[in-house]
Every structure is written in C-alpha cells, then in structure tokens.
C-alpha cells in the first residue's frame with residue numbers, strides 16, 4: 001500500500017532549489033537541472049533523464065563463435081560502430097556517459113546511478129532502470145546497482161541520527177502482462193488503480209510493503225525477490241529474466257524542528273530490471289518462451305513509443321502510458337515527478353549489431369525526455385491530526401480501564417527513565433573512550449617524533465647532546481649550536497626535551513595520571529552501566545510481575561465487564577514496548593561493539609607501527625637503535641599482557657625509579673659544569689661517524705648510557721602503554737559481550753511471558769533462571785535457517801541438518817557450531833560484497849555469485865531426480881501445493897527452485913526438508929552415522945564448497 005502524500009512546492013517550505021540540489025553525494029556527471037515555475041505557481045526542477053550506455057565484454061559463446069567486436073567506445077561519451085561491413089554507416093552516438101567493456105559495475109553506479117538513487121533521501125522520487133536486448137547484462141548491472149544503492153542509503157541513515165528514517169520495501173514483477181507480488185506470490189495477479197487524489201500516481205492494490213528493520217533484513221528481502229522472479233533458459237541466456245522486475249524502496253524521513261513542527265519527506269526509489277527485447281529468430285523459442293517473448297516485446301514497444309512521444313516534447317500529445325502495465329507503473333518516472341537514470345546495456349558482438357543499434361536509438365530518444373522532480377513533503381498538520389487521533393484513542397482506552405493503564409504508564413515511565421540513564425551512560429563511556437584515544441594520540445605523536453628524527457634529527461641531537469655531556473671547552477660552540485637548533489626547531493626541541501630527565505619524567509607523570517584517571521572513570525561508568533542492566537533485569541522481573549498483576553486484574557474485570565479488548569491491547573503494548581526497548585538497547589550495544597572494534601583496529605595498527613625489536617639488521621630502525629641504543633634492549637617477553645588500566649603506566653614508573661637511582665644531570669647548565677673525562681667507544685664499532693677524540697675513554701659513557709637508557713625506557717613505556725590500552729579495550733569488549741548476553745536473556749524472558757500469555761497459561765512472576773533449552777533451540781534454529789538462506793548454503797546440507805537436529809539436549813553443540821560458522825560466513829560474504837572491485841574483478845560480490853551458482857547447479861541436479869524419487873501422485877500434490885501452473889515447462893525445476901525459499905515460514909521449511917530428503921534418499925534411521933558425518937564436517941573449511949556441505953552433496957548426488 002502506498003503512503004498518503006501531499007506534494008508541496010519546495011520553495012513554499014523554505015527548501016527551494018538548494019534542497020533539490022543538495023543531495024548528500026556527488027558524482028562525476030550530474031543531470032542538467034533547470035528550476036521552473038509551473039502554471040499553478042509550484043516550483044519544480046526540470047531535468048532530462050540521465051542516460052548512460054554500458055557495453056559488456058564478448059560472452060564465451062560469442063567468443064567461441066568467433067564473433068567480432070562491432071563497437072568502438074571513442075571516449076567517455078561517444079560510441080560508434082566499426083566499419084566492418086561496407087553498407088553500414090558509422091554514425092556516432094553521444095550520451096551522458098559511455099562505459100566500455102572494461103568498466104566495473106562500481107564505475108557504472110558511481111557515475112551513472114548514485115546521484116539519482118540518493119535523491120530519495122532528500123524527498124525526491126528516483127528511478128533507475130536497465131534497458132537492452134536479452135543477455136546484454138541488465139540483471140548483472142542492476143544487481144550491483146541495487147546492492148550499492150541500498151548500502152549507501154543505510155550508511156547515510158546511520159550518519160544522520162538527527163532525522164528519523166523509515167524504509168519500506170516492496171517488489172513486483174510484470175509477467176505476461178500480469179502484475180505479481182514478489183514478496184507474496186500467493187496473492188495472485190494484482191490490480192492497478194488510479195489514485196483518486198492524483199498524488200501517488202498508480203496504486204498497486206494489495207502489494208505487500210515490508211518495513212526494513214536493518215540492512216540484513218533488506219538484503220534478505222532482495223534475495224527473496226531474486227528467488228521468486230520468473231527466470232527461464234533461452235538460446236541466448238541460460239538465466240533469462242522473463243518478467244520486468246520493479247523493486248521499490250520508500251524512504252520516509254522526518255525531523256522535529258525547534259518550533260515543534262515535524263518536517264517529513266517521502267520519496268520512492270524504483271530499481272527496475274526490465275526483461276530483454278528478443279528476436280524469436282535469434283532466441284529460437286517456442287511455446288511458453290514465445291508467449292513470454294511476445295509480451296515482453298509488446299510492453300517494451302509501448303515503452304519505446306512513450307519515450308519517443310515524450311522526447312518530441314509536444315505538451316498536448318497523447319502519451320500512451322495506459323497501453324501497458326509497465327508504462328502505467330513507471331508513468332511518474334517518465335516525464336513526471338521523478339529523477340530518472342537509464343542504463344542501456346548492449347553486447348559488443350557483430351551478430352547483435354541491429355539490436356544494439358535499436359538500443360542506442362532508444363537511448364538517444366530517452367535523453368531528450370524532461371522530468372519534473374519535486375521535493376515530496378508531508379504536511380505537518382496531517383501528522384498532527386493523526387497524532388491527536390491516536391492520543392484520543394489512548395485516552396479513551398485509559399478511561400475505560402483506569403487502573404491497569406495507570407500502572408502500565410507508571411511502568412512505562414520507569415522503563416523510559418532507565419533507558420535514558422543507560423543512554424547517558426553510553427554517552428559517558430563514549431566520552432571516556434574519546435579521551436583515552438586522545439591520550440593515545442599524544443603517545444603516538446611522541447613516538448612519531450622520536451621515530452621521525454631517529455635517522456637524522458634525533459640522532460644529531462642525541463649525538464650533539466652526547467658530545468655536550470662529555471664536556472670540554474671544544475664543545476662549547478657545539479653546545480651553543482645545539483641550543484640554537486633547539487630554539488628554532490619545535491620537533492627537535494621535543495626530541496631533546498625527551499632526553500631531559502626532569503621534563504621527561506614530568507611528561508610521563510602527566511600521562512600516567514591522565515591514563516589512570518581515564519581508566520578509573522571508564523571502570524566506574526561501566527560498573528554503573530552493569531548495575532543499570534542488572535536493575536533492568538530486575539525491572540524485567542518487575543515488568544513480569546506487573547504484567548501478571550495486570551492479568552489478574554483483567555481477569556477480575558472480565559467478570560465485571562464483557563468487553564476487555566482494550567486491556568488485551570494494553571498488555572500486548574506493554575510486552576511489545578518492552579521488546580522494542582530491549583531490541584533498541586541491543587542495537588546500542590552493537591554500536592558500542594563496533595566502535596570498540598575500530599579502537600582495537602587502530603591499536604593494532606599502532607602496534608604494527610612501533611619499531612620492532614626483531615627488525616632486520618639493515619633496517620633504518622635497527623641502525624637507529626645501533627646509534628641511539630647500543631646496549632641490548634630489556635627483555636620484555638615475560639611481561640604480562642593483561643593489565644588493568646591502573647597499571648597502564650607501570651613501565652613509566654620504572655623510568656621514574658631509575659631516575660631516582662641514577663640522578664641524572666640537569667640539562668646543559670649542568671653539563672657545562674661537568675669536568676671532561678675520557679669516554680669509552682659510543683657505538684659497537686660499526687662506524688657511527690664519531691671521531692677518535694669522541695671515542696676516547698672517559699666520563700661520557702655513563703652519561704650516554706643514561707641517555708640511551710632513557711630512550712629505551714621511553715620506547716618500552718610507549719609500547720607497554722599501547723599494549724595495555726589494547727588489553728583494556730579487549731576487557732571492554734568482553735564486558736559489552738556480557739551485556740549483550742544479558743540483554744538476550746531478558747528478551748527471551750519477555751518472549752516467554754508473551755508465549756505463556758498467548759497460550760492461555762497462567763502467568764506467574766518468573767524466577768530469574770536460565771532459558772529453557774527448547775526456547776534456545778527454536779531461536780537458534782530460526783537464526784540458522786535465515787543464515788542458510790542469506791549465505792545460499794546447499795539445500796541438501798540444510799535438509800540434513802534440519803532432519804538430524806530436532807532439539808534434543810545433545811544437539812546443543814552442533815547448533816552452536818553451525819551458528820558460529822554461518823555467522824562467520826555471512827560476515828565474509830558481506831565483506832566480499834563490500835570490497836572494491838579491484839580486489840574482486842568486476843563482479844560486485846563474486847563469492848555470493850559463486851554460491852548462488854553452486855546452489856543453482858544443486859537444484860538442477862535435484863530436479864533430475866524428481867521423477868524417479870517421487871510418485872506421480874506425490875508430484876501432482878506438490879505441484880498443486882506449491883502452485884506450479886499446469887502445462888508449464890520445466891515444472892520439476894520450478895518445483896525444486898521453490899524449495900527452501902521462505903526462511904520465515906516454518907511450515908514451508910518443514911515441507912522443503914521432507915521433499916529434499918526424499919530426493920536424496922535421506923534415511924533417518926541411521927541418525928548416529930549421519931551425525932558423526934556432520935561432526936567430521938565441522939572441521940574448519942579450507943574451501944567454501946566443502947564447508948557448505950558440498951562434500952555431502954557430492955556423496956549424495958554422485959556429482
């Protein structure tokens with residue numbers, strides 16, 4: 001269902017052109033925009049459709065057939081056909097951007113789609129679609145664009161906490177001129193309705209709209225659509241899209257202004273993957289494929305006509321939007337209230353020259369089409385009315401049941417208060433961490449300044465100071481020179497200051513004090529946080545007690561009154577509120593975890609950059625050490641790694657102690673008064689540039705040794721501190737993990753309460769006790785099923801696992817391991833998906849792609865077994881149950897393709913497992929052996945195939 005939306009002139013609301021133009025991102029090329037006034041006085045932005053062309057590389061088939069490359073991308077904007085045959089003209093085509101075969105999907109997204117896609121975040125409708133002949137790369141391109149656009153949208157939301165965002169996801173396909181819901185195929189063909197208020201364009205009746213909870217959920221929705229879409233094999237493409245797919249993301253965002261008014265924007269982002277135009281002579285199709293092809297071609301013809309008419313710019317001309325469902329739905333994107341980008345894909349092959357030419361002339365027309373994008377703002381008053389209506393309903397409910405609601409509101413306010421406190425604590429912890437990072441930075445800069453001058457400056461200064469230490473009248477000019485250097489060079493001054501014991505000690509003391517303070521503050525904050533969580537747990541029990549009390553009261557009231565519906569709603573609200581609160585708390589903890597992870601990373605980097613004692617003898621650091629620290633470094637191997645923040649500066653203390661023992665001379669003044677004594681050799685005889693006079697034995701040895709000791713100790717102190725900080729961060733992480741765990745316990749308690757209530761059991765005040773295994777099992781199994789789905793794990797593996805582990809106490813370890821490994825795999829796949837194309841080749845998520853491919857192969861293998869493993873009656877029953885239309889081609893494959901596609905539906909999972917078990921001949925009687933096989937399989941994967949149960953499948957299917 002679409003949202004209620006009122007369109008406003010951006011200028012009327014003070015947003016104006018700047019608002020329209022100020023999308024948060026930039027791209028190399030941007031559509032040209034012209035602000036205009038409409039007759040009605042509204043300000044809109046006229047803008048041409050942004051048209052780009054992407055040429056894919058020659059496919060393997062084309063290469064095998066010795067096809068030639070017929071197109072030349074002259075530059076970033078021009079493409080022309082090569083003069084391969086004499087009758088062909090070589091007219092050039094110009095576009096906003098031409099991507100040649102070497103360009104990556106990332107390039108296409110950055111320069112051809114990103115700017116338009118992210119308009120949706122500022123209330124401007126946006127549409128991106130791929131157009132081109134079959135097998136030209138539309139799906140390949142749109143998959144990458146969709147993935148990147150959704151990621152960027154989520155990143156933007158995360159970095160804009162001052163606005164509230166709601167993302168709604170819906171998806172449909174137009175197959176044989178019938179509109180189907182990709183999130184709910186069962187709803188059958190959907191009707192298109194005109195919006196009576198003419199504000200929302202076309203309404204697709206009963207189209208399911210899911211609110212995206214997080215990026216993971218969004219990805220799973222996209223996966224569901226991909227699995228549900230009609231795909232078939234043709235001569236040109238093994239996985240040809242047989243329908244037009246439209247994924248729609250509705251972005252609602254609101255900002256409460258200081259005046260109290262809420263300003264809300266609503267916009268749609270349409271991501272459209274069209275079916276490809278095809279020539280029956282080329283695709284050699286018959287039957288169903290022919291019928292599909294003719295529907296595809298007809299709707300694309302209407303699209304071409306609409307584009308042609310719009311490009312002619314005759315305002316009065318009739319535009320045949322209504323001639324196809326595709327153009328009806330896309331009407332606002334074609335000459336309407338939207339920013340639109342079209343990516344035209346084409347094969348470079350000579351055999352497709354004519355089709356590619358048609359694509360380019362469509363693209364040339366499309367770039368003449370003007371759109372009128374506006375900022376879509378929802379009227380604040382409407383929201384206010386809604387809010388007041390809600391408030392009224394709540395008050396009415398309260399009046400009908402005064403007592404329970406008053407206790408519930410009291411409970412709510414208590415919970416709210418605690419939430420606020422926790423949030424405050426989190427902020428404080430953040431602040432402490434920031435301060436600690438600052439201290440760490442200071443250490444780092446100290447270290448850097450030491451390192452920077454280790455080869456030249458520091459050595460020179462140390463050298464100079466060393467010379468001064470072995471005082472002689474000859475050294476006076478040198479001393480003066482050193483002083484001048486110190487005065488003129490700030491960094492040098494720091495280096496030398498660090499050799500001044502009193503200053504050095506002072507610096508260390510300051511740092512030590514600061515760090516101790518920070519450690520204590522962080523500890524205190526965490527303890528308070530701990531207490532808060534503990535009291536929350538108690539609060540959870542209080543909540544349970546209150547709910548129990550409410551239930552009892554409700555029961556009493558049931559006797560008195562016949563209508564208790566409002567009270568039920570109230571209870572549900574209590575529990576749901578509690579759940580939402582816990583979940584939001586979970587996400588705050590997750591954010592904390594992420595931040596800690598970042599701190600850990602920087603510390604690791606810091607550790608890496610600290611000069612290593614084991615560096616090769618030829619390295620600069622080593623030679624520096626030879627010059628500055630000729631004596632062996634203190635052995636640190638026995639130092640304990642885990643320390644409390646209080647002991648962060650213990651090694652600095654050693655320096656202080658040694659300062660007490662050695663009683664260093666006080667800088668130059670003191671040095672000038674030191675009698676000249678013979679000095680032993682400074683270095684280890686490796687030619688450190690010292691003159692024989694400097695190497696004469698005398699009193700310089702103790703001084704230079706002290707100097708070196710200070711350097712060494714300072715360095716050790718820095719290393720120790722970094723290590724200690726690292727340990728401290730690890731501690732923090734452990735504590736956060738504990739908090740997470742406690743939160744999960746609370747969630748389970750609340751869920752249990754809700755379950756009990758739903759099943760009509762008496763609710764008693766629960767004791768604080770471990771979660772029952774059957775609940776943990778259900779929860780873990782659901783997570784595993786979702787992760788299988790997201791990671792495209794083999795369905796035979798899923799079936800085996802599902803059938804073997806049904807919730808006995810012994811299953812615990814297996815579930816735990818499966819969950820951990822799937823979580824790891826999911827992270828890996830997500831990271832691969834986010835990695836730069838340079839690392840991965842052009843494919844946006846090559847590992848994901850290979851998983852999907854492998855899964856597809858597995859399904860094909862299973863489809864071959866359908867006839868032999870299932871009786872014809874069973875098969876017919878399944879066709880009916882899984883709604884496989886009679887007379888369709890490849891019904892067995894269609895059936896297998898539907899298995900394990902709905903991770904949220906446990907009945908579907910159960911049915912799928914049973915069918916796959918029959919197909920592979922899984923025998924439950926030999927459970928122990930199978931479990932053992934699983935245990936063997938738990939060895940950490942060396943390659944992804946074997947991990948995903950491929951070895952099992954290979955055995956089962958004899959692949």
Ligand SMILES: Nc1ncnc2c1ncn2[C@@H]1O[C@H](COP(=O)(O)OP(=O)(O)OP(=O)(O)O)[C@@H](O)[C@H]1O
Pocket residue numbers: 055056057059132133134135136137138139140141237239240241242274275276277345842
């Ligand atoms: N830029 C590209 N680089 C490498 N391979 C590509 C590229 N574009 C497409 N391909 C490959 O070409 C084949 C066909 O691509 P795809 O299925 O995306 O075409 P399509 O235009 O969507 O076809 P249809 O209209 O039949 O659905 C796929 O195997 C895909 O991996």
